[in-house]
Every structure is written in C-alpha cells, then in structure tokens.
Amino acid sequence: MEQITRIGMDTSKHIFQLHGVTAAEEPALRKKLRRKEMVRFFEKLAPTVIAIEACGASHHWARLLQSFGHSVKLIAPQLVKPYVKRGKNDTADAEALCEATSRPTMRFVPVKTAEQQAALMLVGVRDRLIRNRTQLANAIRGYAAEFGLTAARGKAHLDPLLERIQADESLPALARELFAAQAKEYAQLQAQIDEVDARLMSWHRADECSRRLAKIPGVGPIGAVLLKMKTPEPELFRSGRQFAAWIGLTPKDHSTAGKVRLGVITRAGDEGLRSVLVVGATAVIQHVRRGGRSSPWLTELLKRKSPKLAAVALANKMARIAWKLMVTGENYTAKSTPAALAGVA
Secondary structure (H helix, E strand, C coil): CCCCCEEEEECCCCEEEEEEECCCCCEEEEEEEEHHHHHHHHHHCCCCEEEEECCCCHHHHHHHHHHCCCEEEEECHHHHHHHCCCCCCHHHHHHHHHHHHCCCCCCCECCCCHHHHHHHHHHHHHHHHHHHHHHHHHHHHHHHHCCCCCCCCCHHHHHHHHHHHHHCCCCCHHHHHHHHHHHHHHHHHHHHHHHHHHHHHHHHHHCHHHHHHCCCCCCHHHHHHHHHHHCCCHHHCCCHHHHHHHHCCCEEECCECCECCEEEECCCCCHHHHHHHHHHHHHHHHHHHCCCCCCHHHHHHHHHCCHHHHHHHHHHHHHHHHHHHHHHCCCCCHHHHHHHHCCCC
8 A cells, every 4th residue: 555645634532534645646544443543543654744623632632643753734624614525524524634734825723732722721711710700790780680789880890789788688588698609609700710810910921922912002911911822823924914814803805806895804713812802902992082192093093983893993903013023023112013014914
C-alpha cells in the first residue's frame, strides 16, 4: 500500500472515523476506530498530515498527535461543511476534512497549549458565574415584586433590596427564609466571581501584551485578556479588517452584478470576545454623550448614526487597533491612532 500523505479524522467521545489519501489523491484508508485503537494506530503510523474539526477536545487530540510526530491541522466547522458531498455521517465528514485540508487558501485554527486552555477555562468559569448571578438576581427581583418591593435596575441596587426585604416584618416567615437563602447564594456567587476576577487581573498584569491592549479606550483588562487568550497567533491575519471579520464585526456582503449591498454584521467568530468589544464601545459612547472628550471621527459618526450602530463601528475600529498592537508590539497612544490604523484597513 502506498504511503498515506493526509488523513481526515472525524472525532467523537468513543468512535473515530478516518479517511486517508495518498500523494496521488487516491483513497487509501477508510477505517473506524475506538479511542485506544486510534491512539495505537497513530503511534505506529509514519508522520503525516492529520485534519481535525476544531471542536470539543480537538486541541487535546492535536497536542497528542503532534507528540507522535504528525502535523495536525484544525479547521473551523463552517469551513469544512462545503466539502461534504452528500448526507451527514462520520464517513462523509472525515472525507470532507481530508479534502478541505488540501485547499491552498484554507485557514486553520492554531493549536492551543495546555496553559492557554487553562486560561480560557478561567474565562469560561467567569462567564458561567456571571450568568448564574444574573439569573438569581432576576429571580429575587421577580419574587420581591410579588410582595410590592421593587428596586432600580443594576447590580448596585440589589443589596439594598435584600436589606429591605429582611427588615420588612409584614412578609410571611417562609418568604423571608427563602429570600435569606437566596441572599446567601448570591453572596457566595459574588465571592466566587471576585476570586476569578482577581486571578484574571493577576494574569493580565503578568502579560505585557495584555497590558498594552488595555490602554485602548473601551477595551479594559477583561477585554485585553480575552483578546490575548483567544488570538494566540494574530500574525495569521493579513489585516485588521480580516481580524475584525473573524470576530464577526464586519457587515454581510450580498453584492452582485457590480452592486455593493452590505447587511448587518455577520456575528461570526467568538461571541464572548465580540460582546466584550461592543459593550466597551457602548461605554465609550455613553461617556461621550455625557460630555466626555471624543475623537473627531467618533463625533461625526454619532451625528450620522444611532448609538447602537456607532458602538458596532467603534468596536470594529477597536479590534483593528488591537490587531495592529499585537502584531507590531507598539503601545497605544491617542495621538498615534490615525497612524496605527493606516495599515489595518
């Protein structure tokens, strides 16, 4: 049998489907293996190119296969889908992965180290805790409203509401006990969030690039940490616009017959990173509308566009500046913004 030069591997928890081709692009391998069998198979196989869909556990398998001497290519699922010929099954997916890897313009996902995965896990834990806190706060407000107790929106107004509830002796004893239990749970969640935030800030202070990114207006420490963690190799992007498109901050293109038709933003890429940039841009715009200083570009934009559209446009600009700083190693200064953007269009 001729030597296999490229293998597409569709992964799952227990079953792994392989599709391999030779240098002449002739199919030479179609095999289904269980987890232990797959590991033993690649341990004995001569070094080759292996394509895996970038999904759960894919970075672990990539690191393991690289330790055997193989070259591993991770591909985003949406880039593999066009190469699935017909139907949806493991065999077709493995063949599509093998085919997609051969394309000269294909974009690959950098393999993350175990340390990078641990840092991203910290961000994921923080997101989950914040969602739990928001859900609990909404539940407390809803229950309190049933007894005629309301408070203004915002996290800062929840503690005073809980104090009012505990001081209101007209409430049934059962309701006061349940509110006390929820208040205790809320305090525990807040303590966990504070602990995670402290670890993230420690990581941020120890990383030189993250400290530089935090100086961009609207980015801040959390945004800087996300940009650094989720963009391990910014030099893979040809421009700041491509980087912003990767995050999902560029408009959908429906152009045809020479007519340019742009729609809403694509919302592709990482939702958490995009959300942090848009929220940061919204904060900058709120500061400007309250009388704060602003760049001429943003001032003119706010005259023509609604605050929400301006926030997305500003988030796009922030992403381009961040890419430029990550690639060049420069420091952000407000006066050098036009120069910094000169090479990111």
